[in-house]
Amino acid sequence: MIERIETKQRMSRIVKHNGTIYLCGQVCKDATQGIVEQTSSMLEKVDELLTQAGSSREHILSATIYIKDMDDFAQMNDVWDNWVPEGHAPARACVKASMAREALLVEISVVAAEIIPTR
DSSP states (O other): OEEEEEEOSSOEEEEEETTEEEEEEEOOSOTTSOHHHHHHHHHHHHHHHHHHHTOOGGGEEEEEEEESOGGGHHHHHHHHHHHSOTTOOOEEEEEEOOOSSTTOOEEEEEEEEOOOOOO
16 A cells, blocks of 8 residues: 655655655755755754654665755765764765755655554
8 A cells, every 4th residue: 555645736745655655855944054054954854754654764774865066065974974873874875966946955865664663
């Protein structure tokens, strides 16, 4: 069974299938900020969606990060490295990309495993 959460015409914010959770691309809350703040608030949104979907950052399987300018790569990685729990680094790719809006500096797409309650 496929469960779609917060579905609109173009996309669902969360899709769940067979214990796997797919998040739509997440961007920052305030695009007037720099790369550090944009990355931090983007990851806060990922945390919120993972919790809503029944998962957590410890259960992320893969992440694809889209970054506007590779000159921001090191600063983005500093935020990322502090956010990912030790021993739980997912498979990850980071690519330079054009953004949907000029002010956006970074976007992420996440796939995670659902937390299965123990009995």
